[in-house]
Amino acid sequence: MEKGRGKFNRNQRVIGITKVLTENPNKVITLNVFTEKFNAAKSTISEDIVIVREVLETLSMGRIETVAGASGGIKFINEKSAYDKAKFIEELCELLRDKSRVVPGNFLYITDIAYNPSLIQSAAIILSAAFKNMNVDYVVTIETKGIPLGYEVAKQLGVQLVTVRHDTKYTEGTTVSINYASGSSNRLQTMSLSTKSMRRNSRCIFIDDFMRGGGTAKGIRELLSEFDSELLGSGFLIDSVEIKEKLVDKYVSLVNFHGIGEDGIAIVSPSIHND
Amino acid sequence: MEKGRGKFNRNQRVIGITKVLTENPNKVITLNVFTEKFNAAKSTISEDIVIVREVLETLSMGRIETVAGASGGIKFINEKSAYDKAKFIEELCELLRDKSRVVPGNFLYITDIAYNPSLIQSAAIILSAAFKNMNVDYVVTIETKGIPLGYEVAKQLGVQLVTVRHDTKYTEGTTVSINYASGSSNRLQTMSLSTKSMRRNSRCIFIDDFMRGGGTAKGIRELLSEFDSELLGSGFLIDSVEIKEKLVDKYVSLVNFHGIGEDGIAIVSPSIHND
Numbered sequence: 001m002e003k004g005r006g007k008f009n010r011n012q013r014v015i016g017i018t019k020v021l022t023e024n025p026n027k028v029i030t031l032n033v034f035t036e037k038f039n040a041a042k043s044t045i046s047e048d049i050v051i052v053r054e055v056l057e058t059l060s061m062g063r064i065e066t067v068a069g070a071s072g073g074i075k076f077i078n079e080k081s082a083y084d085k086a087k088f089i090e091e092l093c094e095l096l097r098d099k100s101r102v103v104p105g106n107f108l109y110i111t112d113i114a115y116n117p118s119l120i121q122s123a124a125i126i127l128s129a130a131f132k133n134m135n136v137d138y139v140v141t142i143e144t145k146g147i148p149l150g151y152e153v154a155k156q157l158g159v160q161l162v163t164v165r166h167d168t169k170y171t172e173g174t175t176v177s178i179n180y181a182s183g184s185s186n187r188l189q190t191m192s193l194s195t196k197s198m199r200r201n202s203r204c205i206f207i208d209d210f211m212r213g214g215g216t217a218k219g220i221r222e223l224l225s226e227f228d229s230e231l232l233g234s235g236f237l238i239d240s241v242e243i244k245e246k247l248v249d250k251y252v253s254l255v256n257f258h259g260i261g262e263d264g265i266a267i268v269s270p271s272i273h274n275d
Numbered sequence: 276m277e278k279g280r281g282k283f284n285r286n287q288r289v290i291g292i293t294k295v296l297t298e299n300p301n302k303v304i305t306l307n308v309f310t311e312k313f314n315a316a317k318s319t320i321s322e323d324i325v326i327v328r329e330v331l332e333t334l335s336m337g338r339i340e341t342v343a344g345a346s347g348g349i350k351f352i353n354e355k356s357a358y359d360k361a362k363f364i365e366e367l368c369e370l371l372r373d374k375s376r377v378v379p380g381n382f383l384y385i386t387d388i389a390y391n392p393s394l395i396q397s398a399a400i401i402l403s404a405a406f407k408n409m410n411v412d413y414v415v416t417i418e419t420k421g422i423p424l425g426y427e428v429a430k431q432l433g434v435q436l437v438t439v440r441h442d443t444k445y446t447e448g449t450t451v452s453i454n455y456a457s458g459s460s461n462r463l464q465t466m467s468l469s470t471k472s473m474r475r476n477s478r479c480i481f482i483d484d485f486m487r488g489g490g491t492a493k494g495i496r497e498l499l500s501e502f503d504s505e506l507l508g509s510g511f512l513i514d515s516v517e518i519k520e521k522l523v524d525k526y527v528s529l530v531n532f533h534g535i536g537e538d539g540i541a542i543v544s545p546s547i548h549n550d
Contacts, residue, residue, distance in 0.1 A: 008330075011289055015330040018293040019337075023396065037334070055283075055290040059312070062294075100471075103448035109471055111447060115438055117430035121298065144440060147422040155392035163390055165419060172386060173378035196375075196384055 008038045013048045021052070021064065021076035026132070026158030030073035049074060060084065077132060078125050078156055088122045089254050089270045095119075096238075096255065096268045106260045110238065114145040114209045123254055124152030127207070127235040130252045131157060134232050137202040138162045140220055142191060146208035149237055153207045162198055164191045164223065172196075176226045180219030191219055193227070202229040210257075211236040214248030221248075239271055283313045288323045296327070296339065296351035301407070301433030305348035324349060335359065352407060353400050353431055363397045364529050364545045370394075371513075371530065371543045381535045385513065389420040389484045398529055399427030402482070402510040405527045406432060409507050412477040413437045415495055417466060421483035424512060428482045437473055439466045439498065447471075451501045455494030466494055468502070477504040485532075486511040489523030496523075514546055 008016070017034055034045045053064040060081030064074050080088070092113070101109045113119055127149075136157050141150030142164040154161035166189060168175045177192035198204075206220045211234075221231040232250070239253035258267035283291070292309055309320045328339040335356030339349050355363070367388070376384045388394055402424075411432050416425030417439040429436040441464065443450045452467035473479075481495045486509075496506040507525070514528035533542035 011286055011326055012330045012333070014286055015289050015293045015327055016334050016336065018290045019297050019331065019334075022294050022297040024393070027393070051286055052290055055287045056294065058287070059291050059294075061291065103446065103471075105445055107446045107448075109446060109448055109469070111438075111469060111472060112435065115426070115429075115436040117426060117436065118299070118302070120426075121430070143419045144422070144438065147419070148426045148436065151390070151392060151395075151423045151426060154390075155396070160387065161390040161392065161423065163386075163419065170380055171378065171382045171384060173384055194384070194386060196378075197386060 006039070008040065010048060010051070013038045013040065013045070014052050017045075017048055017052050018056075021074075022078075024158070025062075025076050025078045025156050028067045028071065028073045028075050030071075033073075075158070079129065080122070080125055085126050086270070088126065092119065092123070092237075092255055093268045093270065096257075096266050099265050101266060102260055102264055108238075108257065108260075108266055110209065111145060114237070115148055117148070120148045120152050123237055124149060124156050126254060127237075127252060128153045128156035130235060131205050131233060134205070135203055136205050136232065138198050138204045138229075140164060140204050140206050140224070140231075141208060142166075142216060142220065145210075149209055150207040153205075153235065160198075162193065162204075164193050164220065166190060166192075168192050176223065178219065178223050178226065180215060180222065182213075182215045189219075191216075191223055193223055198227055198229060200228040202227065203232055204229055205232050206234040207236070208234070209237045210240065211238070211246075211248070211251070211253065212240045213243050214246040214251075217248035217251070238268075281314070283315065285323060285326070288313045288315065288320070289327050292320075292323055292327050293331075296349075297353075299433070300337075300351050300353045300431050303342045303346065303348045303350050305346075308348075350433070354404060355397070355400055360401050361545070363401065367394065367398070367512075367530055368543045368545065371532075371541050374540050376541060377535055377539055383513075383532065383535075383541055385484065386420060389512070390423055392423070395423045395427050398512055399424060399431050401529060402512075402527060403428045403431035405510060406480050406508060409480070410478055411480050411507065413473050413479045413504075415439060415479050415481050415499070415506075416483060417441075417491060417495070420485075424484055425482040428480075428510065435473075437468065437479075439468050439495065441465060441467075443467050451498065453494065453498050453501065455490060455497065457488075457490045464494075466491075466498055468498055473502055473504060475503040477502065478507055479504055480507050481509040482511070483509070484512045485515065486513070486521075486523070486526070486528065487515045488518050489521040489526075492523035492526070513543075 056062045062079045063077045139154035140162045172194040174195045175192045234251040236253040238255045241256045242259045253271045256271045261267045331337045337354045338352045414429035415437045447469040449470045450467045492509045509526040511528040513530045516531045517534045528546045531546045
């Protein structure tokens with residue numbers, strides 16, 4: 001038991017409730033958690049939650065949903081306003097237009113973005129909105145650069161991340177491996193996943209930083225079928241729209257990449273969401 | 276500009292302030308952000324912040340520090356109480372004592388933990404406390420399983436994550452590679468890092484999921500020296516204490532792993548922190 005605490009007033013309780021909800025998106029939190037933490041009656045906490053809900057909605061900072069039933073409580077759905085979404089995606093485009101990002105072979109260097117916690121958290125809040133009503137069991141990604149984005153989307157959806165690897169490691173136990181043709185290079189690659197990594201009959205989405213032909217997403221779909229599991233959709237930070245024929249359908253992205261312009265600068269634009 | 280908003284009362288403002296601070300640990304946020312968001316005077320916001328600060332400290336949910344100067348403001352340092360820390364680490368130990376984690380070769384399967392957002396967020400809040408006064412510029416990790424933990428520690432410290440790779444990818448531009456002997460296997464491996472990934476003369480910490488002999492951390496130190504940068508310390512989820520001679524000093528961990536017992540169960544205990 002934690003040491004006894006006195007009473008808290010409304011200002012104090014709503015601060016604590018907001019902190020707990022913000023750190024645990026899409027997780028069902030029972031009212032008991034708060035009645036114990038603040039030594040307050042359930043009716044008092046219910047009133048607090050009404051206030052928090054109203055403020056977060058007014059500020060377009062997210063929604064609080066009520067979950068009925070024996071294991072019920074409330075859960076917080078993180079959101080950004082349409083204004084904040086558009087502003088963030090335009091910022092991302094501006095970052096990508098930096099000439100120094102173009103590396104030999106006309107590839108775009110995006111590693112710093114893929115590992116920047118502020119940017120990735122914002123990108124994940126926007127991307128995860130497309131999947132929030134799908135009852136997702138797992139977010140699946142593939143090593144390496146997509147891991148932070150996949151991790152943040154999993155956090156926003158309140159589920160576990162599963163990372164597919166190119167190699168097999170002795171610490172993974174039994175693994176299932178498939179070969180797939182990477183859409184960009186048509187090079188045959190291997191992807192493998194530990195049999196311990198997910199329950200069978202799971203509902204999954206695939207998250208990655210960059211999508212070219214969609215060959216990787218197609219491979220993920222095949223790998224998941226070996227686990228009797230389903231790929232419901234995919235989400236990407238950047239969609240290389242130069243490649244018109246995609247091997248994946250049902251996907252969302254934040255930025256369209258149209259290639260490198262004659263001035264040596266990436267041509268990018270906000271994606272049109274299909275959600 | 277966002278569309279005009281009315282006035283907010285204190286309850287409402289402290290909710291919004293708490294949300295913004297929780298999502299942006301260790302980032303300096305100017306008071307202007309809040310005066311604009313809430314259409315309120317600076318003195319009002321200052322009073323709000325005093326309340327938020329007191330509540331978070333009373334509930335052991337973190338600290339708010341004032342940053343003086345022209346680019347000053349406040350920043351939020353996420354923390355857990357001693358009680359919550361001990362409780363979390365004991366939960367982690369209990370998870371690790373699951374017999375089904377032991378895979379052929381007497382290795383411990385921890386992949387599910389390494390990719391679990393709730394667990395990794397808590398682990399990162401605890402680990403990052405050891406580095407919060409070091410003026411860290413970058414958190415460095417190495418692919419693959421340490422990435423979520425490295426990412427969360429970077430987020431808690433308000434800095435960029437840098438991920439060292441075993442291979443070199445065409446999207447990374449120019450890279451610097453070194454060979455190093457992995458402490459556990461004495462196998463020679465390669466680690467490489469894009470020259471674009473960090474500024475020279477940087478102060479870095481290394482974060483990984485599991486530490487055996489410390490050979491990887493030693494390799495990271497050498498790789499960083501190629502960038503004229505310094506390794507200030509390291510943090511690990513699990514320290515394999517069976518291996519007594521470590522190639523790394525100045526590190527913290529959450530759990531000590533003493534090997535697999537005769538009953539086929541991992542022997543683990545909370546680490547003694549050296550912070």
